Amino acid sequence: MKPCPSCGTDIVINEGYPLWCDRCDWNLAIPAKIHRSTSWERMEVKMRHSYGQSLFKELQEQQGLLTKKGMRNHHARPRKNGASHD
């Protein structure tokens, strides 16, 4: 038994388990939070990576289409004008 540094309740020490207080959850939140944040971070990184890549690809395709369209229009206008003037 060990007194909880947070609320003073005697903590029962279980072998193989991290020391934690079941009354105020002292020391329980820290390992749980780390575990949760790592798994979340891994998922977030994975999601951000795949989302960012697909978004980047989409933007590249959109930019390519816009550039092609703009170039096509730019080339078509002077040709049409020149033909009508002749």
Ligand SMILES: [Zn+2]
């Ligand atoms: Zn406590």
